[in-house]
Amino acid sequence: MKYSYDYPRPAVTVDCVVFGLDEGDLKLMLIQRELDPFKHQWALPGGFVHIDEDLEEAARRELDEETGISKAYLEQLYTEGAVERDPRGRVITVAYYALTNLEDHNIVAATDAENAGWFSIHDLPTLAFDHRKIIGVALERLRNKVRYTPVGFELLPKKFTLSELQALYETILERPLDKRNFRKKILGMGLLIETDEVEKDVAHRAARLYRFNRKEYRQLSRQGFNFAI
Amino acid sequence: MKYSYDYPRPAVTVDCVVFGLDEGDLKLMLIQRELDPFKHQWALPGGFVHIDEDLEEAARRELDEETGISKAYLEQLYTEGAVERDPRGRVITVAYYALTNLEDHNIVAATDAENAGWFSIHDLPTLAFDHRKIIGVALERLRNKVRYTPVGFELLPKKFTLSELQALYETILERPLDKRNFRKKILGMGLLIETDEVEKDVAHRAARLYRFNRKEYRQLSRQGFNFAI
DNA sequence: TCAAAAGTGTTGAGCGTACACCCATGC
DNA sequence: GCATGGGTGTACGCTCAACACTTTTGA
Numbered sequence: 001m002k003y004s005y006d007y008p009r010p011a012v013t014v015d016c017v018v019f020g021l022d023e024g025d026l027k028l029m030l031i032q033r034e035l036d037p038f039k040h041q042w043a044l045p046g047g048f049v050h051i052d053e054d055l056e057e058a059a060r061r062e063l064d065e066e067t068g069i070s071k072a073y074l075e076q077l078y079t080e081g082a083v084e085r086d087p088r089g090r091v092i093t094v095a096y097y098a099l100t101n102l103e104d105h106n107i108v109a110a111t112d113a114e115n116a117g118w119f120s121i122h123d124l125p126t127l128a129f130d131h132r133k134i135i136g137v138a139l140e141r142l143r144n145k146v147r148y149t150p151v152g153f154e155l156l157p158k159k160f161t162l163s164e165l166q167a168l169y170e171t172i173l174e175r176p177l178d179k180r181n182f183r184k185k186i187l188g189m190g191l192l193i194e195t196d197e198v199e200k201d202v203a204h205r206a207a208r209l210y211r212f213n214r215k216e217y218r219q220l221s222r223q224g225f226n227f228a229i
Numbered sequence: 230m231k232y233s234y235d236y237p238r239p240a241v242t243v244d245c246v247v248f249g250l251d252e253g254d255l256k257l258m259l260i261q262r263e264l265d266p267f268k269h270q271w272a273l274p275g276g277f278v279h280i281d282e283d284l285e286e287a288a289r290r291e292l293d294e295e296t297g298i299s300k301a302y303l304e305q306l307y308t309e310g311a312v313e314r315d316p317r318g319r320v321i322t323v324a325y326y327a328l329t330n331l332e333d334h335n336i337v338a339a340t341d342a343e344n345a346g347w348f349s350i351h352d353l354p355t356l357a358f359d360h361r362k363i364i365g366v367a368l369e370r371l372r373n374k375v376r377y378t379p380v381g382f383e384l385l386p387k388k389f390t391l392s393e394l395q396a397l398y399e400t401i402l403e404r405p406l407d408k409r410n411f412r413k414k415i416l417g418m419g420l421l422i423e424t425d426e427v428e429k430d431v432a433h434r435a436a437r438l439y440r441f442n443r444k445e446y447r448q449l450s451r452q453g454f455n456f457a458i
Numbered sequence: 459t460c461a462a463a464a465g466t467g468t469t470g471a472g473c474g475t476a477c478a479c480c481c482a483t484g485c
Numbered sequence: 486g487c488a489t490g491g492g493t494g495t496a497c498g499c500t501c502a503a504c505a506c507t508t509t510t511g512a
Contacts, residue, residue, distance in 0.1 A: 001234065001235060002233075002235070003233060003235070003237045003238065004230040004233040005230065005232045005233075005234075005238070006230060006232070007232065007280075008232045009232065009234070010238070010241055010278065010280065012238070048236070049239065049321075051236075051237040051238075051239065051319050052312055054310060054311055076307055078305055078308075079305065079307075079308045079323050081241075081283055081284035081323070082283055083281055083282065090281075092241055092278075092284070094308050094310070094321075162465090163463075163464075178502070178503075178504085179465085180465090180467080180504085181502065181503085184466095184467095185501090202462090202463080202510085202511080203461080203510080203511055204462040204509080204510060204511070205462080205463060205464050205465085205508070205509040205510045205511085206463095206464085206510070207463080208464085208465095390491090392490075392491075407475070408492085408493095409477085409492090409493070409494080410474070412492080412493085413494095414473095414474085431483085431484080431489090432483080432484050432488085432489070432490090433484070433488075433489040433490045433491075434481070434483045434489080434490065434492085435482085435484095436491060436492090437491085437492095
């Protein structure tokens with residue numbers, strides 16, 4: 001008990017809602033708690049913010065330590081501070097959401113946590129704390145964000161087919177899209193670079209691979225262009 | 230120094246970016262600090278989160294104590310936690326933005342702060358801490374939010390004219406709108422209730438007063454309707 | 459040759475945008 | 486009667502949505 005203050009202070013944590021895309025399924029990376037409270041229950045990866053690190057820094061560190069994911073698109077979601085949300089006392093958590101290419105993280109390598117794994121958002125286990133609520137907020141945010149910004153590309157490998165991209169939107173938005181209209185729209189933005197490569201090892205005509213043109217997007221953004229699906 | 234912990238803890242504050250609309254000018258409520266650091270400088274209203282109050286509760290309390298504003302639309306903005314943002318030590322702040330009808334708050338009544346007042350966002354004084362940055366984020370959020378949700382009405386009195394509403398959008402978005410198209414669009418949504426009252430004390434034809442139909446909006450939202458200007 | 463997915467255009471409807479004048483009121 | 490803002494309709498272009506068949510490839 002070496003740290004003393006004139007007024008009581010809440011503890012501050014970060015939690016990460018990590019999304020990954022697996023075929024036609026949107027998944028979340030969860031960890032199984034080793035300690036009380038909620039011992040053995042599934043929870044969002046996260047932990048206490050160190051006194052000398054920024055919030056995003058803390059989120060990235062916890063994500064790496066607990067799931068082995070060291071590269072991901074990360075964005076602050078919101079801060080949950082209900083008085084009774086943690087049985088140990090007052091804990092305020094800054095929630096982040098992360099988007100990552102699930103293919104790179106199918107095998108969890110170095111992890112702190114007893115257990116970690118991907119769960120379909122349609123089949124989540126019982127979750128510790130108010131983590132279910134946080135996931136709800138994250139999902140809503142993702143569904144909005146994906147339509148008006150090009151964050152969806154963060155869930156795909158660098159090179160992808162138009163069908164993969166369309167499936168991404170269909171999965172997240174949970175509705176079918178028209179193939180011709182989708183292609184017209186996405187190609188019409190001029191933000192995809194057609195590579196000279198095609199899919200490999202498919203039992204049908206191989207689709208062309210594209211890359212997202214980040215530079216062009218930043219350029220157009222500055223000129224008032226708005227991405228929209 | 231009565232409160233001791235095993236690990237150092239950051240202090241947690243809330244700060245409020247309070248918007249008000251004054252004719253064709255978007256204004257912010259700022260307070261002048263009475264204490265160091267940044268003594269006598271202007272700052273966002275805010276303060277420490279009590280150990281037994283929720284975050285929004287804290288924001289409302291501080292807003293009331295420091296500016297006398299007790300009713301306002303309030304929404305969490307984001308959390309700023311850069312390590313060196315406060316010279317007193319590690320302080321994480323949860324920023325909120327508030328929308329209020331400036332007419333009700335022209336005279337600041339009961340206030341804690343030495344001084345409080347409205348400032349045009351185009352003519353802000355030097356601000357304490359990283360408050361300028363927080364205001365920047367709030368402005369960006371307001372500009373997005375006002376276009377896709379009916380938060381703008383929170384800046385107007387209950388009854389308003391269509392010209393006032395249009396001026397609101399023109400002020401926040403900083404571009405002119407076409408009168409006929411604006412009226413067509415906003416009336417076409419079916420979210421305005423035409424009252425049988427008109428403006429008073431104007432030196433020209435008095436405009437009809439309208440009210441925003443919150444119930445109808447909630448109803449339509451559930452059916453997938455999206456507000457948009 | 460069959461199965462599977464890739465790739466490709468047109469049309470109609472609805473929406474956004476541009477644009478100008480008469481009306482009501484108070485002074 | 487004049488100054489001030491209130492209130493109103495139309496036409497064009499563009500974007501969105503609906504819709505089906507041919508091509509390529511591997512097995």
